[in-house]
Amino acid sequence: xxxxxxxxxxxxxxxxxxxxxxxxxxxxxxxxxxxxxxxxxxxxxxxxxxxxxxxxxxxxxxxxxxxxxxxxxxxxxxxxxxxxxxxxxxxxxxxxxxxxxxxxxxxxxxxxxxxxxxxxxxxxxxxxxxxxxxxxxxxxxxxxxxxxxxxxxxxxxxxxxxxxxxxxxxxxxxxxxxxxxxxxxxxxxxxxxxxxxxxxxxxxxxxxxxx
Amino acid sequence: xxxxxxxxxxxxxxxxxxxxxxxxxxxxxxxxxxxxxxxxxxxxxxxxxxxxxxxxxxxxxxxxxxxxxxxxxxxxxxxxxxxxxxxxxxxxxxxxxxxxxxxxxxxxxxxxxxxxxxxxxxxxxxxxxxxxxxxxxxxxxxxxxxxxxxxxxxxxxxxxxxxxxxxxxxxxxxxxxxxxxxxxxxxxxxxxxxxxxxxxxxxxxxxxxxx
Numbered sequence: 001x002x003x004x005x006x007x008x009x010x011x012x013x014x015x016x017x018x019x020x021x022x023x024x025x026x027x028x029x030x031x032x033x034x035x036x037x038x039x040x041x042x043x044x045x046x047x048x049x050x051x052x053x054x055x056x057x058x059x060x061x062x063x064x065x066x067x068x069x070x071x072x073x074x075x076x077x078x079x080x081x082x083x084x085x086x087x088x089x090x091x092x093x094x095x096x097x098x099x100x101x102x103x104x105x106x107x108x109x110x111x112x113x114x115x116x117x118x119x120x121x122x123x124x125x126x127x128x129x130x131x132x133x134x135x136x137x138x139x140x141x142x143x144x145x146x147x148x149x150x151x152x153x154x155x156x157x158x159x160x161x162x163x164x165x166x167x168x169x170x171x172x173x174x175x176x177x178x179x180x181x182x183x184x185x186x187x188x189x190x191x192x193x194x195x196x197x198x199x200x201x202x203x204x205x206x207x208x209x210x211x
Numbered sequence: 212x213x214x215x216x217x218x219x220x221x222x223x224x225x226x227x228x229x230x231x232x233x234x235x236x237x238x239x240x241x242x243x244x245x246x247x248x249x250x251x252x253x254x255x256x257x258x259x260x261x262x263x264x265x266x267x268x269x270x271x272x273x274x275x276x277x278x279x280x281x282x283x284x285x286x287x288x289x290x291x292x293x294x295x296x297x298x299x300x301x302x303x304x305x306x307x308x309x310x311x312x313x314x315x316x317x318x319x320x321x322x323x324x325x326x327x328x329x330x331x332x333x334x335x336x337x338x339x340x341x342x343x344x345x346x347x348x349x350x351x352x353x354x355x356x357x358x359x360x361x362x363x364x365x366x367x368x369x370x371x372x373x374x375x376x377x378x379x380x381x382x383x384x385x386x387x388x389x390x391x392x393x394x395x396x397x398x399x400x401x402x403x404x405x406x407x408x409x410x411x412x413x414x415x416x417x418x419x420x421x422x
Contacts, residue, residue: 009216012223019226022233029397033353088371142244142381145371158385159369160299160356170353172405174369176387176394183387186240194383 025179026075026155032173034069038062039094042070046077046101068175069168072157073098075177079151082108084191086146089117089162096124103131111135112194114144122165136198144194148187156184236390237286237366243384245280249273250305253281257288257312279386280379283368284309286388290362293319295402297357300328300373307335314342322346323405325355333376347409355405359398367395 041064044055076083076098083102090096090113103109111128115137118125129135138144148158159175161167178184252275255266287294287309294313301307301324314320322339326348329336340346349355359369370386372378389395 005216005220009220009223012220012226015223015226015230018230027391027393029394031397031401138383142377143383145378145382145384147371148385158371158387160358160371166353167356171356172349172354173356174359174398174401176369178394180238182238183240183389186242187385190242190385 026177027179028071028075028177030068030071030159030175030177032068032161032167032175033169033171034067036062036169037067037070038064039070039073042073042077043094043097043101046098049101049105069094072175075151075155075157076149077101078155079107080105081152082150083110083152084150084188085109085111085113086144086148086191086194087111087163088114088143088145088147089120089164089167090124091120091122091164092124092168093122093165095163096127099124099128099133100131103128103133109133110191110195112144112146112191112198113137115139116141116143124163136195136200138198139203146190146194150184150188150191153188154181154184155179156187158187237388238390239282239286239388241279241282241370241386241388243279243372243378243386244380244382245278247273247380248278248281249275250281250284253284253288254305254308254312257309260312260316280305283386286362286366286368287360288312289366290318291316292363293361294321294363295361295399296320296322296324297355297359297402297405298322298374299325299354299356299358300331300375300378301335302331302333302375303335303379304333304376306374307338310335310339310344311342314339314344320344321402321406323355323357323402323409324348326350327352327354335374347406347411349409350414357401357405361395361399361402364399365392365395366390367398369398 038058038060040058040060048055073094079102099109111133113125113135118137125135147162148156150156155177157175157177161173161175167173249269249271251269251271259266284305290313310320322344324336324346329348336346358373359367361367366388368386368388372384372386378384
């Protein structure tokens, strides 16, 4: 009887611990267009991390309250070790600035994108490459249409949102952010599959010498 | 001591029950392009539901094993009461057929879409309207860029995938399917917000008489 009771208590405590862990793990949904709000203070603060003194307050008149866009930036800026980006279109200067901050902080960043959209006006892909961030892209006409990010191998940011100004400030868009290994793991595997497939060593843009 | 033990056992059992419920709830990730596989048998079977006899086997040579596309169709066809569709582009004939099946089965279907993309060649929106399914759309130039569906108010299907043949058979795309009230509820609320906002009574395409 005592053994059964101990087992029951043990299993119960384990389940309670799992439920507590689950409650602490991130599950957030964001909708866009994001209402206007100041992103400058958040980004300037992230840039000044580790430096003496704090940046001057931003003089812009935009609200300081949280909006979908600052929430997205905060989740991204929480990266400490790694960031995988798998993005069809990336032209938001604020998101580009956040990724630059993480790169300077020493976070290992890898980017996969679409060859047609990376060349569009305002694309951040060239900026990231100039900083030394590794970028790979498809070489066929089908779109690399994913729009997801994985923070520190454990938090997934995914949805309909391309990382462009139009998407953030004009379109109806959704983003779901989860820390759930059963969901994050397949996305990590998909990233690694694409990363290998888009290895520049496999590009066939130019015919080989013997072709 | 006995009271503490009872409390502990009770809380433990409740947590175990919650964990069991969670394990049973859907969490699935699909990646596209989907490998080729037969969708005809699945759709013909759904169409024949409630009729005498079974449909003849499909003679096509495509594999019968599950693929991302049939998994998506199956999740959709599981609807019994309601289906909310919030789709930027919808031109897949198979997905259109699945929605028609659900409509005939008596599932309450509401569709929100994008005014520019609903007019493209192959769009299923006109087909659904002819069946009597309610469709509403935006009237501004910003995109209604969502790509999500909610089955029976409890299962969310969302991701980067537009419901087009290119997306399903050519592009790199992702879909996440979850039964998690904390995630599904905000999407339901977003759908209702958009549904009200896109009420045809609010359209201003044509100037009012006194304008």
